[in-house]
Amino acid sequence: MFSFSSLELPIVGAPMAGGVSTPELAAAVSAAGGLGFVAGGYLSAESLAEQIQKTRALTDLPFGVNLFMPVTDEQLPSDADKQLTEFATALETVGQQLEAQLGEAKASVESEARVFDELIQVCVSQAVAVVTFTFGCPATELVRRLKDSGSLVGVTVTKPEDAVVAAQAGADFLCVQGPAAGGHQSTFSVSDELNQLPLLQLVAKIRSVCSLPLIAAGGIRTAAQVRELLDAGAVAVEIGTPLLLADEAGTSATQREVLQSLERETVLTRAFTGRFARAIKNSWAERYHETAPAIYPGVHEITAPLRRAAASTGEHEWTHIWAGEPYTGLAAGPAAKILRQIAPTTNSETD
Numbered sequence: 001m002f003s004f005s006s007l008e009l010p011i012v013g014a015p016m017a018g019g020v021s022t023p024e025l026a027a028a029v030s031a032a033g034g035l036g037f038v039a040g041g042y043l044s045a046e047s048l049a050e051q052i053q054k055t056r057a058l059t060d061l062p063f064g065v066n067l068f069m070p071v072t073d074e075q076l077p078s079d080a081d082k083q084l085t086e087f088a089t090a091l092e093t094v095g096q097q098l099e100a101q102l103g104e105a106k107a108s109v110e111s112e113a114r115v116f117d118e119l120i121q122v123c124v125s126q127a128v129a130v131v132t133f134t135f136g137c138p139a140t141e142l143v144r145r146l147k148d149s150g151s152l153v154g155v156t157v158t159k160p161e162d163a164v165v166a167a168q169a170g171a172d173f174l175c176v177q178g179p180a181a182g183g184h185q186s187t188f189s190v191s192d193e194l195n196q197l198p199l200l201q202l203v204a205k206i207r208s209v210c211s212l213p214l215i216a217a218g219g220i221r222t223a224a225q226v227r228e229l230l231d232a233g234a235v236a237v238e239i240g241t242p243l244l245l246a247d248e249a250g251t252s253a254t255q256r257e258v259l260q261s262l263e264r265e266t267v268l269t270r271a272f273t274g275r276f277a278r279a280i281k282n283s284w285a286e287r288y289h290e291t292a293p294a295i296y297p298g299v300h301e302i303t304a305p306l307r308r309a310a311a312s313t314g315e316h317e318w319t320h321i322w323a324g325e326p327y328t329g330l331a332a333g334p335a336a337k338i339l340r341q342i343a344p345t346t347n348s349e350t351d
């Protein structure tokens with residue numbers, strides 16, 4: 001069974017769904033002494049199996065797979081269809097401007113649950129070393145099934161209450177995600193309010209209610225921060241944004257260009273997908289921040305073709321550029337070099 005104490009560097013390369021995570025990035029992070037991840041979010045079972053096999057072809061070292069928990073009926077408002085129709089109307093002007101058609105809100109609770117079962121089956125049959133869950137906590141039986149197949153099981157939490165739930169379900173460890181993290185916040189319900197505590201305080205608070213190993217994530221950019229979090233009781237840290245410019249990452253040309261040239265604030269907003277996610281502030285975020293309904297994946301599905309069209313033509317004001325706080329001054333180059341820059345040295349104080 002995998003153990004974080006076996007890592008040469010106490011660093012996890014965050015799963016980054018939507019194309020940023022690649023087998024090359026996962027393998028490079030693991031080869032550098034950290035733990036790489038395959039991002040299973042938005043993938044079919046077939047694609048996940050392919051990503052796992054490609055990663056295994058690149059490394060014999062352990063890596064993790066991250067899955068999104070499916071949304072349940074109770075998380076969505078009873079008038080979700082009406083709210084989505086209204087939001088779609090509000091998006092029409094952007095669609096016309098980008099000459100792109102709005103997507104359809106297709107996923108149902110049943111179809112999401114079916115795909116999720118298939119993804120679990122892939123993880124079990126492939127005996128993946130580490131499996132983590134985002135957007136909720138799996139049932140005890142499911143955690144047990146994965147453990148029996150040899151996986152270490154983690155749950156991403158943003159609040160002490162959720163940490164307690166995950167511990168009760170039998171999780172082996174927790175990813176503690178603070179508010180500075182890039183991308184989606186892993187709240188257990190779409191409608192949940194956000195945690196406001198900065199990462200260091202959140203880790204301390206979760207440490208006080210739960211004895212599981214903790215991986216700290218969100219806004220970690222320096223070795224000094226890593227040391228502080230390890231001192232606060234984390235066994236490792238997880239970095240996402242610092243790997244966006246890694247050679248091995250699948251970050252698009254538009255994303256790379258924006259990350260390196262725009263100096264703006266980031267914002268936590270439901271505007272792009274219906275779930276809170278941290279992105280670089282742009283025209284889309286400003287226009288739809290107040291009005292996007294808390295409906296996921298419905299909002300994600302209707303906005304995705306517009307965001308894709310904008311990204312493909314470099315119109316960064318109308319696509320999502322996930323990034324944690326801060327994102328300026330990121331280093332480009334091999335993932336191994338980026339990891340070494342952030343890893344604390346054992347005997348000196350160089351950052």
Ligand SMILES: Cc1cc2nc3c(=O)[nH]c(=O)nc-3n(C[C@H](O)[C@H](O)[C@H](O)COP(=O)(O)O)c2cc1C
Binds near residue numbers: 016017180325
């Ligand atoms: C582009 C991008 C995509 C992400 N996708 C996922 C994902 O698929 N699953 C997940 O658990 N977290 C995802 N995250 C969040 C990371 O796991 C992690 O919490 C975050 O990157 C840490 O903060 P940092 O970006 O400031 O380093 C994503 C983050 C980014 C930047």
